[in-house]
Structure formats: C-alpha cells, structure tokens
Amino acid sequence: MTSFLKRTAIRLWSRKVEMGLGIRVTAAAFAALAVAIALHLRLPLWAVLTSIIVTQMSVGRSLKATRDYLIGTIGGAIYGGAIAILVPHHGEAGLLAVLVLAVAPLAFVAAINPGLNVATVTAIIVLLLPTMGQMSPFESAVDRILEVAVGAITGLLVSFLVLPSRAYSQIRINSARVLDLLADAVQELLAGLTRGRDNDALHALQDGIGQAINGLNAIGVEAERERSAKLSHGPDPGPLLRTTLRLRHDVVMIGRATVTPLPINLQARLAQPLARLSETMSGYLKSSAEALRLGAGAPAIWPVQTALEAYAAEVAAMRSEGLTRGLPGDMTERFFALGFSLEQMRQNLKDLERCVSEWVERSTSTARAAEEPPEIN
Secondary structure, eight states, rough: HHHHHHHHHHHHTTHHHHHHHHHHHHHHHHHHHHHHHHHOOOOOOHHHHHHHOOSSSSSSHHHHHHHHHHHHHHHHHHHHHHHHHHHOOOOOHHHHHHHHHHHHHHHHHHHHOOOGTTTHHHEEEHHGGGSSOOHHHHHHHHHHHHHHHHHHHHHHHHHHHHHOOOOOHHHHHHHHHHHHHHHHHHHHHHHHHHHOOOHHHHHHHHHHHHHHHHHHHHHHHHHHHHHHHSSOOOOOHHHHHHHHHHHHHHHHHHHHHSSEEEEOOHHHHHHHHHHHHHHHHHHHHHHHHHHHHHOOOOOOOHHHHHHHHHHHHHHHHHHHHTTTTTHHHHHHHHHHHHHHHHHHHHHHHHHHHHHHHHHHHHOOOOHHHHOOOOOOO
C-alpha cells in the first residue's frame, strides 16, 4: 500500500503543471460565476465559459487568449449589433439574409486571423438573441461585451494569482525533454553502424522529437510574450531554442549517414571509438537536460571533445592504411558525411553548454535572491 501511494504521488507530481491548470480553471469558473451573479448579468454562462477559455497553461498563453477573445468579442458585438440595427430583417427570410451578411465577412476575417474566430460567434449571438427574448440588438451587444469582459478579466487575474505557471519554467522542462530524446536518438543511430538499426524505435524517437520541438517553439513564443510584458525575467529564450533545433538537424544528418552498417573491417576498428563517442554525446545531452530541470550543475563538454578526437584519429589512421579506398561510392559519401555531422554536432553542443550555463546561473541567482532576507533599514 505504501509503495502504491508513493508511485501515485510521484505520478501526480510529474503532472504538477497540468494539476495547476485544473485548479486555475476551477477557480476561474467559480470566481467568474460569483462576479457575474453579483453584477446581475443577464447570462452568467458566457462569463464562466470565457474565464475557462482564457485560463491557459501559462501566463503568456493566457495573455494572448484574453487579448484575442476580447478583441474578437468587441469587434463581433459591434458589427453584429450594427447589422441588426441598420438592416431591416422582418420574417424568416429577412433574418436568414441578415445572418449571411453578418457571418460571411467575419468568417473571412477569422480565416485570415484564427485568433479572431470568436467574432463570428459573437455576431451570431448578438443577432439572434433578441429574437428569443425581450431585448434590443444594442442591449444584446452590450450584455455580451460585459459578460465576456468579466470572464476574461477574471480568468486573467486567476492565471496571475492562483498557482501561476510561467512559460519560462516550462521552457526548461520542455528543452530537457527534447535533449533526452535527442540523446536516445544519437545512441541508437551510432549503435546502428555496428549492429544495424532498429527502424521502429527510430521512427518513434523521431516522431517524439518532432512533437517536442513543436511544443517547445510554441512555449518559446509565450515566454517571449511574458518577457515583453515584463512578467518574467531571465535570459533570452531564442539562443536555447535555436541551439536545440540545430541539434535536431544534426541528428537528422547523422541518421542519413548511418542508413546501413559499416563494412566488417571498419566495424572492428571503429567499434570502440564509436561506442565511446555515443556514450559521451548521449551522456552530455542527458546531463544538460538534468541541469535545465534542476537549475544547477551544467556539465563539461571536454569528454565529448576527447571522444571525437579519438574517433577522428582512428579514421585518419584507417585512411592512411588505405582501408577506405575500396568502399562503394555511396558508402564513402555517407562515411565522411558522418564525420562532418559529428563535428557540426560538437560545435552545437558547445553552444548548448553556453546556453545551459546561462540558464543555470540565472536560476541559481534568482533562487539565492529569494532566499536572502530583506534588508531592514
């Protein structure tokens, strides 16, 4: 029973970001309903729904959702209200014609800017709601704006005050995940030169890397939004994101150079240098990922440099002995492309060392500042 509770606690802790979002969404819905009732809004439902929509995984994402939702709502309410007031629509045929006039332009705008797709929905509500109740189109537009404003402001305040999740902290977590996947891919690809490749495992790794990179780029945009709004303080996320992407490209190049195993005579000479290089490169990537997660202990790059120099020395010795002369043209091309890709990856790993050190130092200084007692004059 104790081990079960421990495993459950570990799993829940690993999902603390998602748990925080659940708590924020619940708090936002509760607060929006309470405020809507206190203000005697006609339809508190829209305030609650809006608060849920704008409460996102990070503060940066909540800022964008709130901005887009408010702009779309105000624009849709004004346009829908103007159509309802200025264009006569008596009877079902007139109502259908006005509905087309209201929806078509806003749908076109939403197709160009998907962030404003709520404008179409708002215009429809403003246009049709007066036909179901005792209110004018103007009152419908005003009510809709007030309800959405209450929900948006409530959701944004909850995102700031209740277990706030900054995109900056998520960048470190997601970057670490990408680096772990890259480490596994490097290990599998280099091992394939001597034993053949497990294509199913590699496809799964590549798919996971692609998804992780996409998620990291999205969080990077949110972090930059927080940084521009002075909501987060830290290093520029751009260099870390660009370096991670370049490392992914290096892995792709290594994958193209390791399609087939090396000839037996080359395997015997390169098995040990390749194993050492695979161990050091994957180990460095995993250690960098751990440093980003924990915010301390940036690893040293010299083991990778030493292993790569040993590999290059062995390749040079093989060339001087003439062992590479009898290789087929495509094998020769891939063999030397591998050396170029590994050297390129070494340079990008040096950039990663600088990026990780910057993030770790900033994290450590921030933690120390938080631990220091305030000065008393």
